[in-house]
Amino acid sequence: MTQRVAIVTGAARGIGAAIARRLGADGFAVAVLDLTAESGADTVAAITDAGGRAAAVGADVSDAGQVEAAVAAVAEKLGPPVVLVNNAGILRDNLLFKMTDDDWDSVIGVHLRGAFLMTRAVQRFQTEQGYGRIVTLSSTSALGNRGQVNYATAKAGLQGFTKTVAIELGKFGVTANAIAPGFIETEMTAATAARMKMAFEDFKAGAAAAIPVRRIGQPEDVAAVASFLASEEAGFVSGQVIYVAGGPQD
Numbered sequence: 001m002t003q004r005v006a007i008v009t010g011a012a013r014g015i016g017a018a019i020a021r022r023l024g025a026d027g028f029a030v031a032v033l034d035l036t037a038e039s040g041a042d043t044v045a046a047i048t049d050a051g052g053r054a055a056a057v058g059a060d061v062s063d064a065g066q067v068e069a070a071v072a073a074v075a076e077k078l079g080p081p082v083v084l085v086n087n088a089g090i091l092r093d094n095l096l097f098k099m100t101d102d103d104w105d106s107v108i109g110v111h112l113r114g115a116f117l118m119t120r121a122v123q124r125f126q127t128e129q130g131y132g133r134i135v136t137l138s139s140t141s142a143l144g145n146r147g148q149v150n151y152a153t154a155k156a157g158l159q160g161f162t163k164t165v166a167i168e169l170g171k172f173g174v175t176a177n178a179i180a181p182g183f184i185e186t187e188m189t190a191a192t193a194a195r196m197k198m199a200f201e202d203f204k205a206g207a208a209a210a211i212p213v214r215r216i217g218q219p220e221d222v223a224a225v226a227s228f229l230a231s232e233e234a235g236f237v238s239g240q241v242i243y244v245a246g247g248p249q250d
């Protein structure tokens with residue numbers, strides 16, 4: 001069987017890098033997509049050093065022209081993409097009364113418009129192949145989180161997006177699911193600690209104490225679930241939101 005191709009967005013670091021490495025180990029040829037191809041070099045090296053196949057691609061997921069060009073480049077370099085992981089994300093946290101138009105537009109743009117543009121570009125290949133897996137990063141913030149009205153809206157929107165894509169593309173052999181992580185140790189959560197003027201170690205310890213399994217998550221915790229949802233054997237799981245948060249969510 002020819003090697004299947006997966007695209008992971010925001011794969012230069014953090015959760016996206018862990019998912020890309022895991023899918024590389026699972027046997028996929030992996031397109032490591034981030035804002036610049038150069039920033040994806042470390043993730044590509046980790047995959048190829050482990051015996052896998054990968055290529056870095058640069059694109060801003062919120063730019064339609066860049067997305068179309070990047071997906072076409074992946075198809076050309078690695079083959080038709082059948083797995084898509086919508087992971088690229090940014091934070092612009094602020095209380096509603098202080099939130100700027102730009103804080104709102106940029107977060108909605110990267111998460112919602114980004115997932116829409118990437119999925120629209122990749123589904124063409126998936127429906128042609130009669131097979132596909134779409135995994136999109138939501139968040140526990142979808143349930144509401146102070147200071148994140150933009151991000152919570154985007155992450156809740158991605159749950160509706162996922163369910164609708166699952167309904168529309170199911171008959172083509174394509175599943176769509178969302179992963180909603182809780183606190184995962186990455187540069188994103190480190191930046192949140194810095195913004196709150198807290199030492200990251202104290203921030204992590206405080207978060208861990210409130211999580212039923214008494215630890216914070218690691219990028220690999222999310223990658224393990226993405227690996228399952230991207231696999232052939234997950235074919236009867238679609239339109240689901242899986243919380244990866246060390247405990248139940250409301």
Ligand code: NAP
Nearest residue numbers: 010012014015035060061087088089139181183184186188
């Ligand atoms: P991260 O460490 O900040 O990594 C995000 C990656 O996305 C970076 O490499 C970033 O590139 C890239 N990116 C940002 N904007 C982009 C764009 N427009 N086009 C392409 N790439 C872009 O974040 P993370 O913690 O790994 O989070 C990954 C995903 O999980 C996000 O969707 C996030 O919302 C979600 N999530 C995270 C947590 C958590 O606790 N960490 C919890 C729930 C959900 P640059 O470095 O160049 O900006």
